[in-house]
Amino acid sequence: MHELLHGIDFHGYHLPKGLLLIPNMYHVYHDKKIWGDPENFRPERFLNEDESRVIRSDSLVAFQPGKRQCLGEPLAKDVLFLYVAKIFQNLHAFPDPGNPKPNFDYDDGIVLIANPYRVVMKSRY
Template sequence: MRKSCLVPIGLQHVAEKDTTVGGHFIPKGAVLNGTIFTIHHDTRYWDNPDEFLPERWLNDEGKFVTKKEGFLPFGIGKRQCLGESLARMELFVFTTTLLQRLSFASPQGKTLNLHHDTTNPFFHLPLVQDILVSVRA
């Protein structure tokens, strides 16, 4: 969810009053837009943020750990996705079922590209490519 954030820009907000954040003046009425993609690739939160490293989610005992800072796949605050717990459960069940029953690999002589399609600036859609899927014995 960090590497393939579907909507990398997030929702727009409007400043309710004049304020200063990090030395930058933001006037009342200014339209603000957070970039989730930037947060998900911020080196303050992620070592080697451009690399796909599933092991970063495991502790020393091999148990799954959830990072809180720098990880916002469902947004944050009062506009956070209401369906987050349902979506997480569905993703877990769906992914586990796929990985238990199927094997995924790149076809012989080809490599998989885990980057997104850059032709659409508003959504991170996967690149069209061949993937070999086979039923596990």
């Protein structure tokens, strides 16, 4: 969230001094002009053609661009990578056959919260 220090005109709107701005991440991550088919889980969209490298995209804005961007981004990404990699290095994950599969439904709030779902984790070893 950022507060405007002075009023500005932006794309035909006047934004007054003191206005609080909150980026609409849902809109960015569901923009068909950027992602094509945002509703599909297709992680390879973030890889180059031979899938050997992650492509850096200006549209991935979880850590925010600009002067006040997150200082902890490299640390957060390393920790998340190790955390998720460790889980899937040791466990297989399956949808729970006795329960509905996860979907894109959510609960409204300040942030959107995924509805609960169950998965079965099995040791790889």
